[in-house]
Amino acid sequence: MQAIDDLGLKNLSVEADGDGIARVSLNRPEKRNALNAETVEELVALFTLLPRTKVRAVVLRAEGTHFCAGLDLVEHHREDRSPAEFMHICMRWHEAFNKMEYGGVPIIAALKGAVVGGGLELASSAHVRVADTSTYFALPEGQRGLFTGGGATIRVADLVGKARMIDMMLTGRVYKGEEAMSVGLCQYLVEDSEAKAMELARAAAQNPPLTNFAICSAISHMQNMSALDAAYAEAVVAGIVNTQPDSRGRLEAFANKTAARVRPE
Ligand code: 1HE
Numbered sequence: 001m002q003a004i005d006d007l008g009l010k011n012l013s014v015e016a017d018g019d020g021i022a023r024v025s026l027n028r029p030e031k032r033n034a035l036n037a038e039t040v041e042e043l044v045a046l047f048t049l050l051p052r053t054k055v056r057a058v059v060l061r062a063e064g065t066h067f068c069a070g071l072d073l074v075e076h077h078r079e080d081r082s083p084a085e086f087m088h089i090c091m092r093w094h095e096a097f098n099k100m101e102y103g104g105v106p107i108i109a110a111l112k113g114a115v116v117g118g119g120l121e122l123a124s125s126a127h128v129r130v131a132d133t134s135t136y137f138a139l140p141e142g143q144r145g146l147f148t149g150g151g152a153t154i155r156v157a158d159l160v161g162k163a164r165m166i167d168m169m170l171t172g173r174v175y176k177g178e179e180a181m182s183v184g185l186c187q188y189l190v191e192d193s194e195a196k197a198m199e200l201a202r203a204a205a206q207n208p209p210l211t212n213f214a215i216c217s218a219i220s221h222m223q224n225m226s227a228l229d230a231a232y233a234e235a236v237v238a239g240i241v242n243t244q245p246d247s248r249g250r251l252e253a254f255a256n257k258t259a260a261r262v263r264p265e
Contacts, residue, residue: 002049011039012046020056021201029064035118035150036072040092043122047099056209057201060126061110061194065134070117073144090149093118097125097151101220104213106204110197111135111186120185121150124159127216128200131186132193136176139168158223159184208246 004014016022024046026033050058062068081089100107109126116138123129123137139156141148148156148169157165160183167173181189190196204212218237222230241247253259 004046004049004053007042007045007049009042009046011036012042014046016053016055019202020054020205021198022050022055022058023198024058024060026060026062026068029062029066031072031074032066032069032114033062033064033119034069034072034074035093035122036075037089037092039072040089040096043096044092044099047096047103051103051105051213055105056205056212057106057108059108059110059194059197059201060122061197062112064113066113066119067109067111067115067135068119068122069114070119070121070140071146071149086149093121093150097121097155100125101127101155102217104217106201106212106216108197108201108204110194112193114138115185116140117144117146117148118150120156121148121152124155125151128188128197129186130188130190130193130197130200131176131180132190133177135180135186135189135193136174137168137180137185138172138174139165140172142169143172208244210244210246211241214241 004016011026011028013025013027014022015025026039028034028036028039076086079085106128107126108128108130109123111123111129111131112134113136115123115131115135117140120137120139139148139152152165156168160168164183168175175183175185177189180186188196188200207215214237218233222233225233250259
């Protein structure tokens with residue numbers, strides 16, 4: 001199998017530790033990590049490969065003070081794309097973000113500064129979002145004379161609801177802090193989003209990989225199904241996951257009263 005090192009990444013960097021936690025960094029801080037076509041191709045390549053490696057959880061972070069400024073507006077302006085060309089660009093964004101959301105490997109986004117436009121589309125493809133006090137969220141597409149093309153109509157609407165998303169796009173409303181938490185843009189608000197994301201990734205990596213695969217793919221797939229089909233698919237997935245060899249020792253420990261109990265603290 002191809003190794004991550006062989007991907008020749010230029011706009012992303014990846015460091016994996018011995019526990020299978022990979023730190024994936026957006027690495028164009030001088031452009032506020034704006035997503036040019038090359039970066040999107042790198043995301044496709046990386047998140048196609050990652051589920052077939054020993055990586056057990058990902059922290060998605062950024063170099064510099066902003067997580068991601070969205071679509072590379074300068075490239076888009078320079079390329080003067082046709083409708084068909086930009087449609088295909090968007091389809092590559094979807095390819096990348098679908099690989100992330102449906103790939104089965106937990107992705108924890110460590111956010112800071114601007115998480116705007118396509119940057120919010122990227123963040124919303126992660127499974128958990130951790131913000132710090134500098135983090136702010138917006139969809140400035142309306143002001144730029146653009147429309148979302150990287151899945152916001154699906155994922156951001158899913159996080160915050162249709163009415164809030166429309167307001168964000170029409171008026172340029174910016175969310176941060178507790179308000180961003182309360183509308184569902186992030187699940188954690190902390191001083192140090194990277195440290196928290198790492199802690200969460202380490203916790204998730206303790207689960208059996210097959211269980212995480214189900215959590216980080218089946219739930220998303222099931223949201224796309226009718227309730228009847230989702231219930232069927234859930235039963236099939238649970239049939240496989242809940243009888244896996246990796247869970248036997250954990251169930252035995254519970255039965256023997258040696259396993260940790262679920263407590264509020
Ligand atoms: C960029 C981009 C970009 C910065 N494309 N080059 N996204 C936006 O509308 C957000 C646009 N960016 C900003 O509002 C600001 O740059 C930030 C608030 C993120 C950061 O501000 P600041 O003062 O730290 O940086 P800056 O001086 O504005 O930018 C520094 C450099 O980054 C500068 O390049 P330089 O070569 O002149 O040094 C900027 O041009 C560059 N830069 N953001 C290209 N976005 C699939 S459809 C998705 C549609 C969207 O995502 S629309 C939302 C686009």
